């Protein structure tokens with residue numbers, strides 16, 4: 001068991017998913033204690049799910065298999081550097097480390113350009129290509145007020 005073998009598994013997942021017309025050429029495996037505990041490949045076009053990126057599907061699989069909403073002690077091997085959505089998902093899942101194969105630039109070169117999302121993040125909301133506008137804040141704060149008071153909550 002070594003890092004190269006796990007990255008090869010992530011690449012194999014990318015190739016298999018792509019060849020089966022499940023989605024784009026991206027794969028991911030999640031490893032804990034030297035064993036693969038979760039696996040995923042891009043399934044955006046076959047499931048009509050824009051969030052079905054390899055990393056997200058692998059995180060869902062690993063969390064289900066581990067019966068946990070955190071990936072402590074896990075390492076993520078992804079065939080390509082994560083997009084901003086997957087980066088966020090990875091931070092929420094809290095694995096120990098991420099290994100990536102190809103880069104954001106390599107992905108952009110074949111038409112998967114995530115760089116524009118990174119450029120949108122620091123923009124004022126009204127200047128984003130998808131405008132964001134705040135609405136009904138006081139009403140929307142109610143769940144937060146209830147959360148603070150909730151005694152049987154599971155924090156994360």
Ligand SMILES: [Zn+2]
Pocket residue numbers: 053054055082083084085086087
């Ligand atoms: Zn992604």
